[in-house]
Amino acid sequence: MLLLCLGCDTQMGGGERGEFEKHGSGNAWSISSSSDWIKNEGLRNVESIIYDESSRLFYATNGTDYSLGTNGFISKISENGNLQELKWVDGLNRPTGMAIHDSLLYVADVNSLVVVNMRTGFVVKKILEPIANSGLNDVCVSETGDVYVSASFIHSIFKLIGGKLTIWKQNEEKLKWANGLIANDSQLLVAGLHLNTISMDSKRITQYELRSPIKDFDGIVSDGSGGYFLTTVENSGLFYFDGHKAINQLMESNIYFGDLEFNPSLKKLYIPRGNKKTGAFYISVLTMSKIANKE
Numbered sequence: 001m002l003l004l005c006l007g008c009d010t011q012m013g014g015g016e017r018g019e020f021e022k023h024g025s026g027n028a029w030s031i032s033s034s035s036d037w038i039k040n041e042g043l044r045n046v047e048s049i050i051y052d053e054s055s056r057l058f059y060a061t062n063g064t065d066y067s068l069g070t071n072g073f074i075s076k077i078s079e080n081g082n083l084q085e086l087k088w089v090d091g092l093n094r095p096t097g098m099a100i101h102d103s104l105l106y107v108a109d110v111n112s113l114v115v116v117n118m119r120t121g122f123v124v125k126k127i128l129e130p131i132a133n134s135g136l137n138d139v140c141v142s143e144t145g146d147v148y149v150s151a152s153f154i155h156s157i158f159k160l161i162g163g164k165l166t167i168w169k170q171n172e173e174k175l176k177w178a179n180g181l182i183a184n185d186s187q188l189l190v191a192g193l194h195l196n197t198i199s200m201d202s203k204r205i206t207q208y209e210l211r212s213p214i215k216d217f218d219g220i221v222s223d224g225s226g227g228y229f230l231t232t233v234e235n236s237g238l239f240y241f242d243g244h245k246a247i248n249q250l251m252e253s254n255i256y257f258g259d260l261e262f263n264p265s266l267k268k269l270y271i272p273r274g275n276k277k278t279g280a281f282y283i284s285v286l287t288m289s290k291i292a293n294k295e
Contacts, residue, residue, distance in 0.1 A: 029288045031251065032288065032289045036273075037282060037284075043075060043086075043282060044062040045063055045064060045281060046060050046282070047063070047095070047097075047272055048060065048096055048138075048272060049077075049260065049272050052100055054103070055118065058079065058270065059077070061097075062281075065094065068111065072090070072091075072093050072095045073086070074088050074095060075087070081283070081285070089116055089121055092109050093110040093112075096109070096110075096137050098139055099139040099147070101141040104117065104118065108150075112126045112128050112136070113136065113149055113165060127165055129151070131154060131167070134154045136152075138180050139181065140181035140188070143185070146159060146160070147160035148181055148188060149181075150181050152177050152192070155192075156170040156178065157178060157181075174207055175196065177193045177216065179191055182228070188200065191218070193216055194207050208245070210245060210247050214239065217232055218259065219271075225264070228241045237251060238257050256276075258272030271286065
């Protein structure tokens with residue numbers, strides 16, 4: 001396998017056609033440089049990336065159409081961006097979001113939650129959806145070890161209880177197209193058509209009233225200081241949300257942005273990206289700089 005040179009960071013401003021950085025007065029972060037990892041090295045519709053601190057490796061989900069099959073796989077990537085194993089786990093449907101807990105990788109895979117032993121790479125369990133065609137999408141694990149899975153097609157959140165997925169919260173309006181998940185303290189942050197929090201105790205849903213009317217969120221990751229980076233499905237873009245009301249666009253592009261990962265100490269964003277028309281898929285690495293909030 002060819003390995004991508006890591007010394008090719010460039011200042012933002014070029015990039016793919018139609019791609020540019022957006023500046024807003026409320027931005028708490030700016031993009032100082034970018035580079036691409038393992039471009040054209042076999043990634044396929046790469047969707048989500050996650051970093052495992054214990055192994056110091058990244059894992060990325062790949063597949064074709066969102067349907068049952070055997071073409072889905074998970075790639076293993078070094079912390080420096082070298083592709084270690086293209087199909088570390090294969091034979092999956094179309095894996096999307098992931099979460100790590102106790103050396104287990106939990107993977108949303110269309111109709112089942114796949115559990116992978118991270119030491120061996122073996123699938124140790126597949127937990128079927130409780131409702132057919134629910135559209136499993138993302139996974140998160142709370143501080144107490146509870147596993148939650150978004151079910152986009154039925155606007156719901158499942159919880160893993162007693163080895164089975166159970167409907168934990170459903171709301172066709174507020175949780176419409178529920179997608180990205182984060183477990184913070186005593187609540188879930190859910191990114192979908194809207195951006196909401198759900199109390200883990202009362203299950204009460206609180207919808208954020210954003211200053212800018214942005215909808216149809218995809219991935220979400222904490223910046224480690226109370227804010228969040230998000231991507232959107234339609235009119236693909238990268239955004240920063242301050243955790244209150246202010247949300248600002250950092251980038252927009254005709255090249256999609258997937259479910260992302262952020263390293264606060266390195267101030268780097270890792271984002272699966274690609275162009276389905278050209279078949280070019282890769283991991284975009286953005287070096288971020290914290291800036292003063294002018295609002």
